[in-house]
Amino acid sequence: MVLLLLMTRLKLNGFAALLLVAVGVALVQGIPVVDIPDILSEGIGGQIGDTMLVIGLGAMVGRIMGDSGAAQRIAGTLLDAFGPRWVQVAMVVTSMLIGVTMFYEVAFIIIVPIAFTLVRVTGANLLWVGLPMSISLSTMHSFLPPxxxxxxxxxxxxxxVGLTLFYGLFIAIPAGALIALLWPRLxxxxxxxxxxxxxLVSEREFTDEEMPGLGWxxxxxxxPVIxxxxxxxxxxxxxxxxxxxHSVAFIGSAPVALLLTLLLAIWAFGPRIGRSLEDVSASCTSAVKAMAMILLVIGAGGAFKNVLVEGGISDYIKDVTDSWSISPIVLAWLIAVILRIALGSATVAVVTASGVVLPLLAGSGTHAEMMVLAVSCGSIAFSHVNDPGFWLFKEYFNLSVIQAIKVRTTYTTVLSVLGLGGVLAVEWALEVLNL
Structure with a gap:
């Protein structure tokens, strides 16, 4: 509540507000004053270390594609294939195909320039086009391995892992598509x-002759998807x-894949089509300038998350839920939801929740793959101000904090509930079929 007050009523910058609240929470939780700066630094460093390369490199690739007309070429092709009326379906299909294997942040950064270009070309509402993309990516990232x-x-x-992915697709695709197409209509x-x-996107509208070919x-x-x-x-x-x-894993890591993509984009949409390296470099510079505040806010979100983790909230929740006697699937989902709300980190939520319910799995007869999906579905719920992904979503879609809560917090929660229903349905079907 204090964070919302600072940012909505007092209009304090998100970076400063998050740091102030993080310090306040650390003091309330009894963390020694001398340790607070290190905890904040570790949180910012850990979060920025995970996201800066991906977001920075992805933004550069996106801006180069935008300034060369490549993003407009792809957007125009999607419009020709699906038509303006079905632009949301185009975003859902594209996002789900790319999001099966790519992190939310990576896929988001790659696809969002195309969404921006579609908005500019069609004149549609930004959320009408961008929200189906984000919802589809959130579903793929949270529900499914790898x-x-x-x-x-x-x-x-x-x-x-293979069975988890197989069963998960039957839940993720219909749930994600339903919410992706429904939510923008609310x-x-x-x-x-x-x-x-x-x-973040070129304002120029290119002629057909000026744009690079569809193949390139x-x-x-x-x-990077490949x-x-x-x-x-x-x-x-x-x-x-x-x-x-090891070499394949190195090349396929998100930062390296995006770095290689950046080098390819510099050549393909620079000297290859007659653009000077100076022009391409200017595109990269403008992309980095636009990303500065977004990265600061995401880093501060990491500091806030780290304060909560160091304060021992996850241990407290684990102790409280140890004695609950309910279905292992529902318990796994519920613990992941509670940890997600408290900590913001989906990874911490799923790891802790799985540790709590692991002893229940042996004698329950529940399929292990369904337990994985239950925990994973729970970890997407209630994305809010302590989730760095919340700030990425907010900044890219140019929303206020209250608007972002209305949009992202609601859709992630409904997705989580639908996911739990899907897991229970698939588990029931497996029992009926004796599989």
């Missing part, structure tokens, strides 16, 4: 009409340890 949360839980429960969402943040435009856009997905599939299929697998 994303880090579900993969870590699968290892804890000794569940099959009256309180339609009442919002945010503008595209300045500096798609190849550069999909290049590298990251290829590494994930290779790891799942081969396993083990070898220099070859």
């Amino acid at each position: 994303h880090p949360g579900p993969t870590a839980v699968a290892a804890t429960f000794h569940a099959s 009256p309180f969402i339609k009442a919002m009409n945010p503008s595209i943040p300045q500096g 435009s798609l190849f550069v856009a999909l290049f 590298l990251i997905a290829g590494a994930a599939v290779t790891d799942m299929a081969a396993g083990g340890e070898s220099p070859f697998l």
Whole structure:
């Protein structure tokens, strides 16, 4: 409440407000004053370390594609294929295909320039086009391996990653598509009409002759997807340890994949089409300037999260829920939800929740894969101000804190509930079929 007051009534900058509240929470939790600066620094460093390379490199690639006309070429092709009326379906299909293997933040940064271009070309509301993209990516990232949360839980429960992905697709695709197409149509969402943040997309409208070809435009856009997905599939299929697998994992890591994509984009949409390296460099510089405040706010969100973790909230919740006697699937989901609300970190929520309910799995007869999906579904709920992803969403869609809560917190919560229903339904079907 204090954070919301600072940012809505007092109009304090999000970075400063988050740091002030983080310090206040640390003092209330009894963390020694001498330790608070280190905890804040660790939180900011950990969060920025995870996201700065991805967001920075992704923003540069996106801006180069925008300034060269490549983003407009892809957006125009999507419009031609689906038509303006079905632009949301185009975003859902594209986001789900890319989001199966890519982190939310990585896929978001790659696709959002196309969404911005579609908004500019069609004149549609930014949330009408962008929200289906974000919802689809959130669903894929939170529900399914090989994303880090579900993969870590699968290892804890000794569940099959392949089966978890197989069962999860039957839940994630219909749930994600339903919410992605429904949410932008809700009256309180339609009442919002945010503008595209300045500096993140080219304002120029290109002629057909000025734009690069569709083949190169798609190849550069999909290049990081190919590298990251290829590494994930290779790891799942081969396993083990070898220099070859280490090399594949290195190339398929998000920062390296995006760095290679940036180099490819600089050449493909620079000297190859007659643009000078100076022009391409100017595109990169403008993208970085636009990202500065977004990165600061995300880093402060990491500081806030770290204060909560160091304060021992996760241990307290674990102690309280140890004695609850309910279905293992519902318990796993509920603990993940509570931890998600308290900590903001989906990864911490799924790891802690899986540790709590692991002893219940052995004698319950519940499929391990369903337990993985239950925990994973719980971890998406109630994304709010202590979730760095919340701030990425807020800043890119140019929303106020209250608006972001109305949009993102609600859709993540409904997705989580639908996910739990889907897990219970699939578990029931497996029991009926005796599988």
